[in-house]
Amino acid sequence: MRADAKRNYDRIVEAARELFREQGYDASLDEVAKRAGVGPGTLYRHFPKRENLIDAILQSWMDKVTDAADKALAFEGDDRALLLNWFEEYVRLISQHKGGPAKITRAMGDPESPIMTKCQVLAGANARVIDRLREDGALRDDVETLQVCRLVGGIATVADQSDLDPTAVRPMLEVVVDGLLT
Amino acid sequence: MRADAKRNYDRIVEAARELFREQGYDASLDEVAKRAGVGPGTLYRHFPKRENLIDAILQSWMDKVTDAADKALAFEGDDRALLLNWFEEYVRLISQHKGGPAKITRAMGDPESPIMTKCQVLAGANARVIDRLREDGALRDDVETLQVCRLVGGIATVADQSDLDPTAVRPMLEVVVDGLLT
DNA sequence: TTGATAACCGGAGACAGTCTCCGTATCGTT
DNA sequence: AACGATACGGAGACTGTCTCCGGTTATCAA
Numbered sequence: 001m002r003a004d005a006k007r008n009y010d011r012i013v014e015a016a017r018e019l020f021r022e023q024g025y026d027a028s029l030d031e032v033a034k035r036a037g038v039g040p041g042t043l044y045r046h047f048p049k050r051e052n053l054i055d056a057i058l059q060s061w062m063d064k065v066t067d068a069a070d071k072a073l074a075f076e077g078d079d080r081a082l083l084l085n086w087f088e089e090y091v092r093l094i095s096q097h098k099g100g101p102a103k104i105t106r107a108m109g110d111p112e113s114p115i116m117t118k119c120q121v122l123a124g125a126n127a128r129v130i131d132r133l134r135e136d137g138a139l140r141d142d143v144e145t146l147q148v149c150r151l152v153g154g155i156a157t158v159a160d161q162s163d164l165d166p167t168a169v170r171p172m173l174e175v176v177v178d179g180l181l182t
Numbered sequence: 183m184r185a186d187a188k189r190n191y192d193r194i195v196e197a198a199r200e201l202f203r204e205q206g207y208d209a210s211l212d213e214v215a216k217r218a219g220v221g222p223g224t225l226y227r228h229f230p231k232r233e234n235l236i237d238a239i240l241q242s243w244m245d246k247v248t249d250a251a252d253k254a255l256a257f258e259g260d261d262r263a264l265l266l267n268w269f270e271e272y273v274r275l276i277s278q279h280k281g282g283p284a285k286i287t288r289a290m291g292d293p294e295s296p297i298m299t300k301c302q303v304l305a306g307a308n309a310r311v312i313d314r315l316r317e318d319g320a321l322r323d324d325v326e327t328l329q330v331c332r333l334v335g336g337i338a339t340v341a342d343q344s345d346l347d348p349t350a351v352r353p354m355l356e357v358v359v360d361g362l363l364t
Numbered sequence: 365t366t367g368a369t370a371a372c373c374g375g376a377g378a379c380a381g382t383c384t385c386c387g388t389a390t391c392g393t394t
Numbered sequence: 395a396a397c398g399a400t401a402c403g404g405a406g407a408c409t410g411t412c413t414c415c416g417g418t419t420a421t422c423a424a
Binding site: 102105106108109110140142143144147150151153154155157158159161162164168171172174175176177178179180 | 284287288290291292322324325326329332333335336337339340341343344346350353354356357358359360361362
């Protein structure tokens with residue numbers, strides 16, 4: 001990769017990170033290009049689809065995800081509190097940008113999506129927590145981890161789209177937790 | 183209302199119903215106008231926002247909703263099956279058009295939305311079922327009906343956006359049901 | 365250093381969707 | 395028939411997506 005190309009690449013990612021934080025994942029890409037000081041052509045060559053850009057932004061995000069799963073597993077307390085904490089963290093992780101919950105949850109099962117690998121990391125982190133509880137015999141025996149991602153992702157999606165605050169999300173997560181535990 | 187105005191109004195609603203069924207609630211409104219054989223101006227005068235058009239389409243839908251709630255309450259069987267059946271029906275009701283679950287669930291709590299009253303009917307139908315179970319003492323005591331709508335709406339939303347079939351939705355609803363019952 | 369060349373840039377503009385404005389046409393009434 | 399009120403419709407402004415290609419720049423070999 002040529003030096004100037006890399007420079008532009010980085011500036012675009014930085015500009016996107018900024019604008020997406022302000023306006024969510026649906027912000028105008030031409031506006032991103034403008035902020036990065038490049039033409040639209042340059043942006044679309046590096047990132048043919050919006051999701052390629054989101055993918056680049058989520059690069060550092062993966063560490064946060066695995067860290068969060070580690071912390072959840074290290075939790076000292078009963079299974080219910082552990083799972084509830086993890087779900088709250090899960091929601092927080094995918095809700096950092098407006099439009100994130102829907103985008104990430106949909107990409108979870110879509111092999112065509114450029115952010116699929118990132119979502120796999122999230123799904124993997126979730127699986128670690130779920131499997132741990134399953135081994136303890138604390139879980140219903142028929143739960144699939146992808147289902148869990150969709151359930152929690154669904155709650156995060158409505159919360160995101162209805163501008164609910166975390167206080168309103170918690171009781172919904174409690175219902176899911178109670179439904180999952182034996 | 184002038185005769186020609188009413189005629190156009192009806193043609194637009196009919197065209198919209200048709201196109202939305204084919205392409206979902208995000209279909210082009212100019213295309214709706216074209217199919218109805220009117221100019222865009224005419225469409226936007228009758229329906230300033232997309233949701234006004236959706237509102238008109240949902241007119242007949244309200245009957246289906248109350249009917250479904252009646253049927254659910256007339257169900258002979260245990261509480262779990264009753265609630266599960268109702269939730270499946272709820273999902274079906276809001277999933278008739280692509281994009282429906284998200285739109286309806288969001289409008290549920292938005293006083294500005296033109297389809298709010300329609301959503302109230304749905305929320306009311308759900309409340310009847312929930313209250314009946316609450317009176318039977320079958321429910322956790324802290325459940326709010328709006329929360330239930332959001333939970334089930336969230337599941338329907340992810341299912342809609344990920345093109346899941348009802349088979350995949352059922353187990354998720356079961357988790358919610360089990361989390362809600364005592 | 366210089367020149368060749370492959371890689372890259374950027375912006376004009378095609379395209380699609382939303383929505384408005386206003387000159388024109390139609391309705392309903394007197 | 396004539397008039398005022400009402401409604402029509404399409405040109406076009408605006409926004410966002412995405413492409414194409416003439417011009418520029420980095421890189422490297424000589």
